[in-house]
Each structure stands twice: as C-alpha cells, then as structure tokens.
Amino acid sequence: MTDEHQSGTACQSSARKPPKGGLRRSTRSRIREAPPEDSPALPTPRTPQWQAKAPAETLWSPWRDQIETGLGFETPKNSGKGDRRRGHRREQRTRPAADKRRVRWAASVRGKRPPLLSIAVSVAGWITLVIVAVLLLVRGQKWQQQQVLSLRATTRRYAYATLLCDDERMLRAVAALVHSLRVRANTSYPILVLTTPNLSTAASQHLEALGATVIRREPLPYPFALNAARLRDNKPCRYAKLHLWSLTTYEKIVFLDGDTLVLAPIDDLFEKYDALAAAPDLYPETFNSGVMVLEPRHDVYASMLARYRETPSYNLGDQGFLNSFFGEQWRANPKRFHLPLEYNTLLKLRETILWASLQRRVRVVHFTGETKPWSWHLTNFRDWDRHIDPVFYYEWIQIDRSARNLSLDEPHWARCALEAQTLAMHNGSLGQRFPLRDRYSVVLSTYSRDDLLHKLLRIHYRPGLFPGKPKSRQKEQTSDASALIDKVFIVWHDPQRTPPPDLLRNLPPDRFLLVQQQQDSLNNRFNPLGPALRTRAVLIVDDDIRIHHEDAAFAFRVWQDNPNALVGFFPRFHRRHPQTGTYEYHIAEPVDHDANASHRQFRRYSIVLTKHMFMRADFLFYYRCLLPDERIHAYVDEHRNCEDIACQCMVTSMGGSAPIAVRAVHPVEDYGTPGVGVAGGISASRSHLGSRSHCIATFLETFWKGSNALLYNDVIMERFVKIPFEKKRLRDLAKT
Structure with a gap:
C-alpha cells in the first residue's frame, strides 16, 4: 500500500460523518499545485469528498487554530450561512500559489491529528461543564435554603430563653449571654429572660436595654431538703425552668443556661432538631439541660407540674428530673434529639480526648464547674485550673465589657x-x-x-x-x-x-x-x-x-x-x-x-x-x-x-x-x-x-x-x- 493511500485511509478514519445538506454537495475539486522547490515533498492525502473544503467550512479542531496561525493566514471573514462557499471561492481565487500550497499542507497535517488527544480534550470539556453545573446547582440550593429560613424567620414563632434567679450573682452572666446572642449569633428572634418577681427594676431595665424580654414567674417549690450547698448552687430556683413549657405563644424555644456563652450563629437549631433535643452529658445515657430545643405545650406543662415532686432526680435538680421525664424519648432517636457537642461544649470536656477536635468548632461554651469567668477570683477552689480555660474566659470578658459599654482601647488590651x-x-x-x-x-x-x-x-x-x-x-x-x-x-x-x-x-x-x-x-x-x-x-x-x-x-x-x-x-x-x-x-x-x-x-x-x-x-x-x-x-x-x-x-x-x-x-x-x-x-x-x-x-x-x-x-x-x-x-x- 502506498504512502498516499495510507494517509488517505487515516484521514477517512479520523473524519466525522458530515451532516446532511449542502456540505455533502460541495465541490470535489482539489488544489493540485506543485510544492515549492526548496520544500520537501509532501504526500497528498486521500481526502473525503465532503472534507475537501476551505478551512472555514470544516468542523472545529483543537489543532486548527494553531496550524493556521502558524501558517500566517486568517479564516475568511465571509462566515455567513448563505454565502459561505461563495466567499471562500472568491478568497481561493485571489490567493497566491504559496498560500494554496500552505492550505494543502495544513489539510494534510489535520488529517494526521492523534485521535486520543481529541478524545481527551472532549472529555475534559464535558467534565468542566459538569463541574460548573454541579457548583451552580449547589449554590442555588443554598440560596434557596437561605430564602426558606429567612421566610420562616418572619413567619414562625421562635424564641431563645434563659433563666435568671436573682440579680446578685448571675445578672452579669445573663446579660453577657443576651448580648452574645445579638452580637455573636446575630439572631433576630426574641430573647426571653424567665425570672422571679424578686428581680430588681434596675436589672430588668438593663436586660431590656440589651434587647431581652423579661417574663416573671413564681418559683416552684423545691421537692428536696435544703442545705447550704444546694442554696449556693440555686437548685431550688432552677425548677422554675419548667415554666418554659407554658409559653405556648412560641412554637419552639431554644433554652440556654445563664452560665453559657454563644460564640457563633445557632439559629439552625430551630429547623434541624425536634423537641426535646439536648447534648449528651458526661454521665452515660443522660443529657445536659444547659442547652435544649423544646416545644411549649399545655398538656406537657401540666404533666410536669403534677409529677416533678415525686419524680427522682439524680442530681437533686432540674436536670435529673428532665432526664427522668424525657430520657426515654431522647435515647430512642439520637438523630432527632441529640445535639452535637459544639452546641453545648462543657469545659469539663477539656480532660477528654474529644477536646482537641471540639474546641475549634465551639458554638456555645458552657462554664460548668465551681469556677466561672465572672467569679473565678473568689472561689478558693483547689482544683481551679482544671475548670478554667483562659481562651474562653477571655471571650466572656470581651462580651461582658461590650454589654456594659466598657472600652477595650486601653494599651494593655492589645497585649491581652x-x-x-x-x-x-x-x-x-x-x-x-x-x-x-x-x-x-x-x-x-x-x-x-x-x-x-x-x-x-x-x-x-x-x-x-x-x-x-x-x-x-x-x-x-x-x-x-x-x-x-x-x-x-x-x-x-x-x-x-x-x-x-x-x-x-x-x-x-x-x-x-x-x-x-x-x-x-x-x-x-x-x-x-x-x-x-x-x-x-x-x-x-x-x-x-x-x-x-x-x-x-x-x-x-x-x-x-x-x-x-x-x-x-x-x-x-x-x-x-x-x-x-x-x-x-x-x-x-x-x-x-x-x-x-x-x-x-x-x-x-x-x-x-x-x-x-x-x-x-x-x-x-x-x-x-x-x-x-x-x-x-x-x-x-x-x-x-x-x-x-x-x-x-x-x-x-x-x-x-x-x-x-x-x-x-x-x-x-x-x-x-x-x-x-x-x-x-x-x-x-x-x-x-x-x-x-x-x-x-x-x-x-x-x-x-x-x-x-x-x-x-x-x-x-x-x-x-x-x-x-x-x-x-x-x-x-x-x-x-
């Protein structure tokens, strides 16, 4: 088989089938000019009938622009559908002989392009197109979710709530929590402060100035014997937390203890989890009541008031009672009722292997233990350094000073x-x-x-x-x-x-x-x-x-x-x-x-x-x-x-x-x-x-x-x- 026949076969095998119409009826004439005397002889490829056309009429190839640019001529300007062939013939008649020889050489090179490279380019183009489509789809879904959440925020009745027993020990803590919900969580939902009638007017005005709504309720009788330690920890007052289930004006309430601090947005808790949802505690098969997602209901509220006096509590407080009341439901479906630990990060977790990965994604920090950022210098606690985290304590100091309109512009705060x-x-x-x-x-x-x-x-x-x-x-x-x-x-x-x-x-x-x-x-x-x-x-x-x-x-x-x-x-x-x-x-x-x-x-x-x-x-x-x-x-x-x-x-x-x-x-x-x-x-x-x-x-x-x-x-x-x-x-x- 001759070289000319081989090149023609390769060209035919690599060519795509032409579309029906005018392209099949194109001229079969070929440019047959002798190569220049100083150039090597090139074999003439056997070109299909439909492909013997001007470069402007052939299908696009990744090599075409490079070859034609290197040859020094441009694609004909008459690229319209109606007069494409006429324009090409006029250009072909006016071209000198050297340009015609270059066209013949370019056609022969195009006939020998590697098929694997063409396939790779096509696959890369399709992959890029799919990736762009997926990214646009994901972006659109996120935008749609944001719009849905924004719509629900204006139509759903959601609220945050906390408990303040008195304004002597926990007022600064609750004020910092309320301010963190506005500043760090950037929430627009109402913030409720459930308190007793003993709260002073000045304390109530301070909380309202921070954007909170004060709700006064009578404290519930404490079902256990009182001693100095239980009075110090305000355990009798904590049972007033049950009044949250009577606030049926709201569909869902996210409750946060007064000794918590919000460091990042948490509005997604309202949509992701059902009531009653809470994070696991250090004790096995129990949840911590410091952060909860609950749904106020009159029947549940009445049942809790009827049972809390006789229901045992492992810590002689509200958390033990709530675990007895909701524990079976909470343990039955972890996906619906178990909050991730970043929504209720106990500082006691610093002594566990979870802390290394948890501390960088904390949304709500819970200052459990004997020491608190507002009173750590008064505790006389021998194991104080086990419960103090200086990084999160400094976060609380910043939010507390902001809530009290105190500046952080003094020179030493930069060193801090x-x-x-x-x-x-x-x-x-x-x-x-x-x-x-x-x-x-x-x-x-x-x-x-x-x-x-x-x-x-x-x-x-x-x-x-x-x-x-x-x-x-x-x-x-x-x-x-x-x-x-x-x-x-x-x-x-x-x-x-x-x-x-x-x-x-x-x-x-x-x-x-x-x-x-x-x-x-x-x-x-x-x-x-x-x-x-x-x-x-x-x-x-x-x-x-x-x-x-x-x-x-x-x-x-x-x-x-x-x-x-x-x-x-x-x-x-x-x-x-x-x-x-x-x-x-x-x-x-x-x-x-x-x-x-x-x-x-x-x-x-x-x-x-x-x-x-x-x-x-x-x-x-x-x-x-x-x-x-x-x-x-x-x-x-x-x-x-x-x-x-x-x-x-x-x-x-x-x-x-x-x-x-x-x-x-x-x-x-x-x-x-x-x-x-x-x-x-x-x-x-x-x-x-x-x-x-x-x-x-x-x-x-x-x-x-x-x-x-x-x-x-x-x-x-x-x-x-x-x-x-x-x-x-x-x-x-x-x-x-």
Missing part, C-alpha cells in the same frame, strides 16, 4: 489579645504555651534609674547567662545558678522618656528584651509578654534589688514544688486590730509575749512583695486580662500602690494557696533605701503603711468580700546547713 491568640494556637494548653519548666524568665520593672539599671544588667544578670541548659536539681553547681535564667524582660514604665540608646549595648538581643509601656501604671508589671515568654515561671523583681543567684535558684526550686503559690524573699503581715476592728499592714507580726521586750518577734505573714517574687507565667494573663472586676486595676492606678497586694489576693483567693517566704543565705542588697541607695521608691514615703492598710481594707471588704483572700503562713523556707544538737549524760537530765 495577642496572648489570647497565642494560647489559642497552643489549644489553651499551659504545657504547650510555656514549654520550659527548668528555667525562669526575669521581669525587671524600672523607672528613672538609668545608671542603676545599666550596672545591674551587666554586673548581675549578664555573667554566666550563656552556659546552656542547666543541670538537674541534684547536680546543680553554684556556677550554674544563673543558667536558670532564660530571658530578661526590662519593663520600661516611663512613657514620657525613651530608654537610653546604650542601655542594651553589647547585650545579646535574644536574651534581653525591652518592653516599653504607653502609660504609667503599676499594673503594667503584670502585662502579658507575648510569644517570647516561654518559661512556666517568671521572677518579678524591682530594679533596686539584687539577690545572689544561689538564693534565687533555691527560691525557684521552692516554687517548683508549690507552683500555685507566690514565693519571695520579702514577707509582710496584715491583721484586723482586736480593739478597733480596722485592717492594718505591718512589716512583721506584732508579738507581745514579753512586756519588757523592746523587739518584735516574727511569727506569721500573709503577703509576699513583688520586690523579688516567683509566680506562674500565666498569672500575668489572669491578673491583667481576666479579672472581672475592673475596679481593682482602677484603684491601683488611682493610688499608685498596692498592685502586689491585689496580686496576692487574686492568687490566694482563687486557689487557696498561702504565700511562701524564703530566707536568703547571702545578704540581700537593696539600693532603694533613701540616703543609702540611689533613690527612694514608693515605700520610702511616711504615709506608705497607712496607704497599704487602706488598700487591704478596700480589697477585703469590697473587691474580695466574703472570700479568704489573704491566708497566713508561719513557714520560712531555708537551705539545710546543720541541725544543732549536743550530747548529754543521763544524770544531766535532772539538772535541766
């Missing part, structure tokens, strides 16, 4: 936001956020003592700072004591002056960091320090104090054994005067054990000063960003004093840990004494003790009222040297 983001990146884990346990960071506060600070940084903190990782506690040597320091943060408290340019000269920039403050406040010594802080312990120290590294290393080991306490070298004492009843601040406890003694014997202490004090690194964030009572910071700023007493009250009150004092072996150097050191500080004032006494009275009677905010300790930690003893004879016993 950065620390909250850093904690969120580490899943709120203290171990991941502060991975270094065998070192500590120095937070050095300074104000207008440039010469003293310059010498202190180079004489005291620089030597021995780079030996590397410190040795174990058993093998630690004296020369390695300063290796326990990871970084030194210099907190520059004077916003009116810039630090001297040579302050950090010749000091390693990765170890010595300057933190400039935008306002003068003693509270700034507790500002969060950002991601650069990596140690679990921080040493809060003044710029006029120098303590030997061996003594500091011993105090650090004492803190490692007592991480929830404040550990330092400067203990102080407070008391309530036995005759006058006023609070007093003392350097040491007065003891009148000997009327003729002219000295005072040290016995107890309740405060450790921030002159040189070890504390947990996350306490910086707790003090500066999570304290719910902003009056504490305002008092310190107004009186320019007592930030150390406020910090001591916070740490002691929330965890019940008394301070721990350490006795130094080497002399403690204080350069702030007037007439001796460089310059006198705040404590050099004659009215200093009186101001401190006023601080204690205000803190204990106003800010920490009813809480054991200051506890006594009579133990001084000291290095073991030798136990003194002497040997005696038996006959010497009678002489003593």
Whole structure:
C-alpha cells in the first residue's frame, strides 16, 4: 500500500460523518499545485469528498487554530450561512500559489491529528461543564435554603430563653449571654429572660436595654431538703425552668443556661432538631439541660407540674428530673434529639480526648464547674485550673465589657489579645504555651534609674547567662545558678522618656528584651509578654534589688514544688486590730509575749512583695486580662500602690494557696533605701503603711468580700546547713 493511500485511509478514519445538506454537495475539486522547490515533498492525502473544503467550512479542531496561525493566514471573514462557499471561492481565487500550497499542507497535517488527544480534550470539556453545573446547582440550593429560613424567620414563632434567679450573682452572666446572642449569633428572634418577681427594676431595665424580654414567674417549690450547698448552687430556683413549657405563644424555644456563652450563629437549631433535643452529658445515657430545643405545650406543662415532686432526680435538680421525664424519648432517636457537642461544649470536656477536635468548632461554651469567668477570683477552689480555660474566659470578658459599654482601647488590651491568640494556637494548653519548666524568665520593672539599671544588667544578670541548659536539681553547681535564667524582660514604665540608646549595648538581643509601656501604671508589671515568654515561671523583681543567684535558684526550686503559690524573699503581715476592728499592714507580726521586750518577734505573714517574687507565667494573663472586676486595676492606678497586694489576693483567693517566704543565705542588697541607695521608691514615703492598710481594707471588704483572700503562713523556707544538737549524760537530765 502506498504512502498516499495510507494517509488517505487515516484521514477517512479520523473524519466525522458530515451532516446532511449542502456540505455533502460541495465541490470535489482539489488544489493540485506543485510544492515549492526548496520544500520537501509532501504526500497528498486521500481526502473525503465532503472534507475537501476551505478551512472555514470544516468542523472545529483543537489543532486548527494553531496550524493556521502558524501558517500566517486568517479564516475568511465571509462566515455567513448563505454565502459561505461563495466567499471562500472568491478568497481561493485571489490567493497566491504559496498560500494554496500552505492550505494543502495544513489539510494534510489535520488529517494526521492523534485521535486520543481529541478524545481527551472532549472529555475534559464535558467534565468542566459538569463541574460548573454541579457548583451552580449547589449554590442555588443554598440560596434557596437561605430564602426558606429567612421566610420562616418572619413567619414562625421562635424564641431563645434563659433563666435568671436573682440579680446578685448571675445578672452579669445573663446579660453577657443576651448580648452574645445579638452580637455573636446575630439572631433576630426574641430573647426571653424567665425570672422571679424578686428581680430588681434596675436589672430588668438593663436586660431590656440589651434587647431581652423579661417574663416573671413564681418559683416552684423545691421537692428536696435544703442545705447550704444546694442554696449556693440555686437548685431550688432552677425548677422554675419548667415554666418554659407554658409559653405556648412560641412554637419552639431554644433554652440556654445563664452560665453559657454563644460564640457563633445557632439559629439552625430551630429547623434541624425536634423537641426535646439536648447534648449528651458526661454521665452515660443522660443529657445536659444547659442547652435544649423544646416545644411549649399545655398538656406537657401540666404533666410536669403534677409529677416533678415525686419524680427522682439524680442530681437533686432540674436536670435529673428532665432526664427522668424525657430520657426515654431522647435515647430512642439520637438523630432527632441529640445535639452535637459544639452546641453545648462543657469545659469539663477539656480532660477528654474529644477536646482537641471540639474546641475549634465551639458554638456555645458552657462554664460548668465551681469556677466561672465572672467569679473565678473568689472561689478558693483547689482544683481551679482544671475548670478554667483562659481562651474562653477571655471571650466572656470581651462580651461582658461590650454589654456594659466598657472600652477595650486601653494599651494593655492589645497585649491581652495577642496572648489570647497565642494560647489559642497552643489549644489553651499551659504545657504547650510555656514549654520550659527548668528555667525562669526575669521581669525587671524600672523607672528613672538609668545608671542603676545599666550596672545591674551587666554586673548581675549578664555573667554566666550563656552556659546552656542547666543541670538537674541534684547536680546543680553554684556556677550554674544563673543558667536558670532564660530571658530578661526590662519593663520600661516611663512613657514620657525613651530608654537610653546604650542601655542594651553589647547585650545579646535574644536574651534581653525591652518592653516599653504607653502609660504609667503599676499594673503594667503584670502585662502579658507575648510569644517570647516561654518559661512556666517568671521572677518579678524591682530594679533596686539584687539577690545572689544561689538564693534565687533555691527560691525557684521552692516554687517548683508549690507552683500555685507566690514565693519571695520579702514577707509582710496584715491583721484586723482586736480593739478597733480596722485592717492594718505591718512589716512583721506584732508579738507581745514579753512586756519588757523592746523587739518584735516574727511569727506569721500573709503577703509576699513583688520586690523579688516567683509566680506562674500565666498569672500575668489572669491578673491583667481576666479579672472581672475592673475596679481593682482602677484603684491601683488611682493610688499608685498596692498592685502586689491585689496580686496576692487574686492568687490566694482563687486557689487557696498561702504565700511562701524564703530566707536568703547571702545578704540581700537593696539600693532603694533613701540616703543609702540611689533613690527612694514608693515605700520610702511616711504615709506608705497607712496607704497599704487602706488598700487591704478596700480589697477585703469590697473587691474580695466574703472570700479568704489573704491566708497566713508561719513557714520560712531555708537551705539545710546543720541541725544543732549536743550530747548529754543521763544524770544531766535532772539538772535541766
């Protein structure tokens, strides 16, 4: 078989069957011109009758545009249906011989195009078309669902509801919940606050200003015996929750406990789930009544009132009764009645394997447990850190301040936001956020003592700072004591002056960091320090104090054994005067054990000063960003004093840990004494003790009222040297 016959066969096999009509009746003439002398001879393909046409009349090919563009001519302009052939013939008659030879060569190349490539291009086009169609269909369905939900929102009678028993303990919590529904959930449904007639008018007006509707109902009799613990938890009032089933004006109600906070839209609960729907609790086969989808009905309400007195409750509260009343139905159909955990995220789930995947998709956080974001600093709860999540507590602080029209524009709030983001990146884990346990960071506060600070940084903190990782506690040597320091943060408290340019000269920039403050406040010594802080312990120290590294290393080991306490070298004492009843601040406890003694014997202490004090690194964030009572910071700023007493009250009150004092072996150097050191500080004032006494009275009677905010300790930690003893004879016993 000749080459010409082979090419013609290939062309016939790859050609598509022409449509019926004028194309079949096209001319059978072919251009037969000799190739140019300088070009290689091309075999003439056997072209079908219907395909011997101008390029403009053939079907489209993915190679056609490329070939014709490379040949240097365009498709004829006469592409109309009626005169297409006439236009082509006119163009063909006017073309020179070279162009005709190019057309013949292009036709031969088109006849040899690979069939697999054409198939692949066609399949890719169809796939793209299908994908676009599916995307448009999905987008249309979502738009249609949004329109349906929007229509239902205007026609259906839905509402959110919560319960407020009194305005003494839970008013701020309920107000923050109502505000979160408007701000974070962006809901337009009514928000009902079910309460008792005891709610004050001011509290009712505050809730109504936030967009809530206050509904007053009489409390239901509590079916169990009362004691202090049940009264503290408001269990008798919680049975008033049953009144929700009497609000038949609404088709569905989403109930949220007052200790919840909404972080994302949840309006889909009304359409996705039937009543009664709730999230599973930690106890097996039970649901948590903190978030529920319910349908008010008179018959159900009457049945509940008739049965709640005789129905057992495993927790002696409303949740146990509701599980007894609706539990069988709730367990029967999980798809209809089980809410996902992100709609009711208990902070107790932090101790489970579910927390890693759950915390990033939380819609409603439930502050269960003994500690709450509005009262965590008053609990005296030993396991406080098991129930506190600083990231979600900070979310509550932001919404609470917004609900009370308080600003977040102060400079320290930017540091709080950065620390909250850093904690969120580490899943709120203290171990991941502060991975270094065998070192500590120095937070050095300074104000207008440039010469003293310059010498202190180079004489005291620089030597021995780079030996590397410190040795174990058993093998630690004296020369390695300063290796326990990871970084030194210099907190520059004077916003009116810039630090001297040579302050950090010749000091390693990765170890010595300057933190400039935008306002003068003693509270700034507790500002969060950002991601650069990596140690679990921080040493809060003044710029006029120098303590030997061996003594500091011993105090650090004492803190490692007592991480929830404040550990330092400067203990102080407070008391309530036995005759006058006023609070007093003392350097040491007065003891009148000997009327003729002219000295005072040290016995107890309740405060450790921030002159040189070890504390947990996350306490910086707790003090500066999570304290719910902003009056504490305002008092310190107004009186320019007592930030150390406020910090001591916070740490002691929330965890019940008394301070721990350490006795130094080497002399403690204080350069702030007037007439001796460089310059006198705040404590050099004659009215200093009186101001401190006023601080204690205000803190204990106003800010920490009813809480054991200051506890006594009579133990001084000291290095073991030798136990003194002497040997005696038996006959010497009678002489003593």
